[in-house]
Amino acid sequence: MNTDPQRSHPGIIPGPYRLLHGGDYNPEQWLHRPEVLEADPVLMRQAGVNQASVGIFAWAALEPERDRFTWDWLDRVMDRLHAAGVGVLLATPSAARPRWLAEAHPEVMRTRRDGRPIPPGEMRHNHCLSSPVLRERIALVDCKIAERYAGHPALLGWHISNEFGGDEDGARCYCARCLAGFRDWLRVRYHDDLGALNLAWWTGFWSHQYGSWDQIRPGDASIEALNLNWQRYTSGLVADFCAAEIAAVRRHSALPATTNFHGNLAHYDHGEVAAHLDLMSYDSYPSIEGGPGDMGQVHWHAWAVDAVRGHAPGRPWLLMESCPSLPQWHRTQRLKRPGVHRALSLAMVGHGSDGVCYFQWRAGRGGMEKLHGAVLMQDAPHDTRVFREVAALGDELARLGAVAGSAVPAEAAVLWDVHSEWARGWNSGLRSLPFPAELSQGWHRPLWQAGIGVDVVDGTRSLAGYRLVIVPGLFLLRPGLVERLQQAAAAGAQILIDGLSAWVDDDMACVAGGRPGPLAGPLGLRCEEFDQLRSDESVAVEDGGGWLSAAPRVRGWIDRVHPDGCEVLVRAVGGFHDGWPVLTRKVCGAGAMWYLAAGLAAEDAAALTIRLAAIAQVQPALPGLPRGVIARERRQPDCRFVFLINPGDEPATVELPGGGWSDAASGAVIGARLTLGAWDARVVSQRCPLP
Ligand code: GAL
Numbered sequence: 001m002n003t004d005p006q007r008s009h010p011g012i013i014p015g016p017y018r019l020l021h022g023g024d025y026n027p028e029q030w031l032h033r034p035e036v037l038e039a040d041p042v043l044m045r046q047a048g049v050n051q052a053s054v055g056i057f058a059w060a061a062l063e064p065e066r067d068r069f070t071w072d073w074l075d076r077v078m079d080r081l082h083a084a085g086v087g088v089l090l091a092t093p094s095a096a097r098p099r100w101l102a103e104a105h106p107e108v109m110r111t112r113r114d115g116r117p118i119p120p121g122e123m124r125h126n127h128c129l130s131s132p133v134l135r136e137r138i139a140l141v142d143c144k145i146a147e148r149y150a151g152h153p154a155l156l157g158w159h160i161s162n163e164f165g166g167d168e169d170g171a172r173c174y175c176a177r178c179l180a181g182f183r184d185w186l187r188v189r190y191h192d193d194l195g196a197l198n199l200a201w202w203t204g205f206w207s208h209q210y211g212s213w214d215q216i217r218p219g220d221a222s223i224e225a226l227n228l229n230w231q232r233y234t235s236g237l238v239a240d241f242c243a244a245e246i247a248a249v250r251r252h253s254a255l256p257a258t259t260n261f262h263g264n265l266a267h268y269d270h271g272e273v274a275a276h277l278d279l280m281s282y283d284s285y286p287s288i289e290g291g292p293g294d295m296g297q298v299h300w301h302a303w304a305v306d307a308v309r310g311h312a313p314g315r316p317w318l319l320m321e322s323c324p325s326l327p328q329w330h331r332t333q334r335l336k337r338p339g340v341h342r343a344l345s346l347a348m349v350g351h352g353s354d355g356v357c358y359f360q361w362r363a364g365r366g367g368m369e370k371l372h373g374a375v376l377m378q379d380a381p382h383d384t385r386v387f388r389e390v391a392a393l394g395d396e397l398a399r400l401g402a403v404a405g406s407a408v409p410a411e412a413a414v415l416w417d418v419h420s421e422w423a424r425g426w427n428s429g430l431r432s433l434p435f436p437a438e439l440s441q442g443w444h445r446p447l448w449q450a451g452i453g454v455d456v457v458d459g460t461r462s463l464a465g466y467r468l469v470i471v472p473g474l475f476l477l478r479p480g481l482v483e484r485l486q487q488a489a490a491a492g493a494q495i496l497i498d499g500l501s502a503w504v505d506d507d508m509a510c511v512a513g514g515r516p517g518p519l520a521g522p523l524g525l526r527c528e529e530f531d532q533l534r535s536d537e538s539v540a541v542e543d544g545g546g547w548l549s550a551a552p553r554v555r556g557w558i559d560r561v562h563p564d565g566c567e568v569l570v571r572a573v574g575g576f577h578d579g580w581p582v583l584t585r586k587v588c589g590a591g592a593m594w595y596l597a598a599g600l601a602a603e604d605a606a607a608l609t610i611r612l613a614a615i616a617q618v619q620p621a622l623p624g625l626p627r628g629v630i631a632r633e634r635r636q637p638d639c640r641f642v643f644l645i646n647p648g649d650e651p652a653t654v655e656l657p658g659g660g661w662s663d664a665a666s667g668a669v670i671g672a673r674l675t676l677g678a679w680d681a682r683v684v685s686q687r688c689p690l691p
Contacts, residue, residue, distance in 0.1 A: 007405035008636055012279050012316050012354045013087065013156040013256060017404040019397040020318065020355025022051030022086065023375070027077045028061035029364045036379055037077065040362065041084030043382055047375060048394015051087050051357060053159045053320070054078075055145070057124075059093035063141060065100055071148060082154035089258075090149055092142045092245045094134075095162035096124050101137060108134040111175040113219065125167040129241040130178050142248035150253035158257040159320070160245050163283065164238045165267030172234045174218070182233045183213045189229070200507040201225040224426040225507040231422045235268035243276040260320040261308050264437065266421045271458050274311035282308040283321035283359065284348065287330045288340055295628065298347065298647045302448050302630075303441045305351045307416055307456035314407050314455075319348045321359040325373030325386045338385070339679040342393050343645050346681040349400070350632030350643025352408035356397060358390075399665040400683055403641055406634040410453035411618040412468040416440035417459035423476040423508055433500060433532060433557060439473035446606035451620035451631035452613055463488035468616040470609070474501040477511065482518045489522070490589030494616040496608075497523065498596040499530065499559030515559075516595075523595045524565030524586035531577070532557045539598070540573045541582050547611055548604040554582060556599025566595065583608070626652040629676065641685045646676035660687045 002011045011017045022044070030036045044052070054077060055062065063069050081088055102109055102120035108131045110118045118126050127134055149155055165171050172178075190197040194210060201223055203209045208223050210216055218230035246257045256278035261270055263283075274280060282305055286297040309317050324341050326333060336344075345356040363374035375390050376382055420436045434442070440456060447454045455466075459478030463469055469488055474481075474497070489495050502516035511517025515527040533539070538553040547570055554572060560580050570583035582598045600608065621633035621642045629652045630645040641664055646652050653675045661670040664683040676682060 004405065006637060008407035009315050009405045011405050012318055015087070015156070018050065018401050019349065019404050020051040020087075020357060021394045021397045022049045022355075022361070023053060023358030024056060024321065024360035025052035025054050025362070026057060026360060026364065027054070028058040028073065030362070031061070031073055033379070036362070038080070041080045041086060043376065044081075044086050044361070045084050047387060047391045048398055049086060049361070049375075051089065051156065051355065052081055052361065053089045053091060053357065054081075055093055056091040056159060056162050057093065057096040058091070059096060059141060060098035062093060062145070063098060066104070069144060074149075078149060078152050078154050082152070086154070087156040088152075088154045089157050089159040090145060090155055091159040092138065092145065092161055092249065094127070094138045094142075094241075094245060097127060097134070101134075102126075105131075105133040107131050107175070107177075108137075110171065110173040111178075113169060113172075113174050115174065117175075123167055125163075125165075125171045127171075128173040128175055128178060129237045130173070130175075130181050135241070135244060139244060139248045142245050143251055146249040146252035150255075155253070155255060157255040157279070158246070158249050158253070160242055160249075160257055160259040163260055163262045164242060164273070166262055170231075170234065170267045178234070178237075179217055181237070182218070182230060183216055185233045185236065186216065186229065187213060200509065202509055221426070221428070224423070224428070225509070227426045228419070228422055228508055232269070232419070235272060238268045239272040239276065242273050246276055258318065258320070262321075265304060265307055266418050266437065269418050270308070271311055271418075271460055280308050280312050280315075280317040281320035282317065284319060285321075285323055285327050285330075286344060287332070288336055288344070289332050289334050290337070295647060298344070298630070299445055299448060300441065302347070302351060303444045303456060305348060305353070306444065306454055309352050309408060310413075310455045310457040310461065313410065313457065313461070316352050316354040316405060316408070318355050318357065319345070319353040320357050322348070322356065323373050324358050324375055324390050327373060328369065328371040337679065338389070339681075341386075341389050342396070343647060343679045343681040345393055346643055346683060347630060347632070347645045347647075349397075349403065350630075350634065350645070350683075352634065354404050356393065396665050402636065402639075402664065402685075403634060403683070406636045406641060408453065409633055409635055410455040411466060411616070412447050412452055412454040412470070412613065413457050413463060413466040414440050414444045414447070414454055414470045414472065415459060415474055416456050417474060417476070417478060419459065419478060419506075420473065420475040423504060424473075426508070427475070427504075430500075434473065436473035436475060439498070439500065442602065442605060443470045443472045443609060445602075446609040447613065448630070449606075449625075450610060450613070451622050451625050451633075452618055453621070453633055463493065464491065466493055468613055468618050469493050469495045470612075471495065471497040471501050473498065475503050476508065477502050477505060477517065477519075479506055482522065485519075485593070486522050486588065489591040489593050492590035494592055494594065494612050496594040496596060496612060499527065499557065499561070499598065520564070522586070522588060522593050523584070524593075525561045525563050525581070525584055525595060527559050527561045527597075529560040530557065531560065533599070539575065539577050541570050542573045543570045545569050547583055547608055548600065549607045552604045553601060554598040555601050558582070558599070559597040561595065561597045572598065622654065623657065624655060626654065628652065629654060635688070637688070639685050639687050641683055643681070643683050644674070644676060645681045647679060649678045651675055651677050651680075656684065656686075658686065661685070
């Protein structure tokens with residue numbers, strides 16, 4: 001791995017520091033058109049492409065029949081790409097398997113929840129991850145690919161499989177082998193003690209006691225812990241499968257390995273998979289329709305990549321897939337207007353991506369993704385607006401090479417834990433209250449809008465170093481979290497926990513002793529009742545300290561809590577809830593634990609967040625940002641970069657205080673203010689320490 005004292009982090013790939021620009025390249029679909037394959041590397045150079053992810057779905061082209069390997073086409077592709085200066089993230093091709101394998105060994109395919117096997121050819125991710133045949137065959141292919149190309153000069157690293165979990169029901173399989181594996185996993189989790197499982201899962205409910213391990217099978221919705229643990233087990237299978245693929249390539253290559261995370265991040269526990277990876281990567285497809293929803297899309301993806309980066313806080317990651325124009329599955333087939341692709345891409349680099357990659361370089365002429373916007377559309381002429389925008393971005397990314405390896409500072413953390421998301425999903429109550437991801441996004445948004453660096457972290461991460469920690473909707477308490485929250489508070493952090501948190505333990509039993517369980521002491525209160533408000537209802541508050549907005553009201557829910565050592569800062573006024581605490585604080589060492597005992601409107605939550613950030617002395621990348629302008633900061637030891645994005649139709653002027661600013665791509669000196677046009681983006685840098 002390359003290191004350099006001028007950079008905060010090692011590069012994400014070996015070789016000179018640079019931002020990657022490229023994407024999925026599927027030459028196996030064009031083997032009948034050699035002239036197309038010859039043109040690709042030439043056009044890649046013109047587009048400023050320096051990376052290609054190759055072979056992701058190429059198992060059938062690499063092993064057309066059992067044990068007959070055809071390397072010649074891939075040899076030529078690798079050589080050509082290298083000659084054009086394009087590095088390769090070589091894929092392990094497990095995301096789509098050859099038909100011969102499925103026909104010869106039906107066990108490699110998934111079985112649906114109702115016990116029906118999914119026929120070959122139906123679905124891309126139609127594999128049973130516990131199938132020994134699948135594992136043996138993919139290990140063999142992975143090993144052979146690694147052996148053949150480990151020393152190839154084009155090789156940058158490994159793209160393991162593709163979007164694990166990305167299919168119906170999270171790509172879970174319910175075959176007899178998976179169910180047996182689940183029971184074995186449960187035996188380990190409960191130390192071979194069925195009585196302990198019965199107690200932890202509260203199976204006395206409606207006579208659900210298990211008399212033998214064999215009676216356990218997922219599906220009974222009345223035992224919520226059953227389904228939560230099934231989800232954990234199947235998530236563990238993803239991590240184990242991914243780890244096995246990495247082990248196979250590791251027999252010949254030590255180059256970095258990643259797998260591309262995607263979508264809503266609840267398919268599996270990404271923290272578990274992340275533990276095996278050298279580099280986090282994510283596929284991001286915001287839908288920009290030119291309307292009021294655009295900002296929500298831009299923010300949703302900002303939250304998601306802050307969560308991906310949260311598995312390796314501070315470090316660069318990689319935007320593995322994005323679309324330079326229009327994914328064919330977007331609801332509205334609206335083209336990205338000029339500049340939108342550049343702005344969204346630079347926003348991702350601002351969030352820590354050391355590159356911008358696409359799905360895909362060249363669209364195929366057939367198959368269900370033939371109309372998915374690629375850099376090149378099939379074999380049509382390349383002289384297009386999209387190609388020109390991509391090439392211009394490639395040029396700009398090359399000029400922003402100093403950004404590569406820079407840190408992504410974050411003094412604030414917002415928690416989101418997939419186990420709480422799953423638990424709320426199985427929980428039969430609280431259905432119409434917001435789920436953890438939505439709550440986490442709601443608290444992340446004001447920090448993001450204010451230009452404050454924030455990590456979205458799960459309930460297992462160290463919280464050391466954060467000055468502000470927001471814990472929204474953490475329904476299920478992960479083991480050790482309470483201690484970590486207390487340690488962070490003792491060290492000086494401001495910690496805000498809301499009343500949708502700390503309801504159940506790791507097996508979905510209500511926390512012992514009543515809510516908020518082990519947080520009662522640290523928060524200095526206990527909860528008695530929880531009330532959901534109608535959507536047209538709200539409750540007035542007394543907010544003498546001005547913690548909330550100018551006209552604050554409680555909305556959604558109120559948790560009736562008894563103070564027991566905390567101070568009450570905001571109270572409900574009038575009606576049934578008159579006098580009940582809304583916001584409390586208990587000093588804890590150098591910091592404090594805050595409890596939000598009621599739902600807030602977005603503007604109240606934003607006001608409280610910004611106030612807490614000020615108390616925590618968390619600094620934004622730039623103070624006083626105009627509304628709608630996004631600012632993300634990255635840092636090298638001797639300078640900081642601020643990525644400024646204006647994802648809207650009105651120009652905006654940004655103040656740049658402190659002096660020493662320049663344009664990071666051109667080096668031109670910039671004064672104390674900068675105007676950004678509609679959908680404009682600029683990367684500015686400031687020397688550190690300041691002159
Ligand atoms: C991704 C997937 C790609 C391609 C793309 C289309 O989720 O990894 O292979 O299908 O979506 O948007």
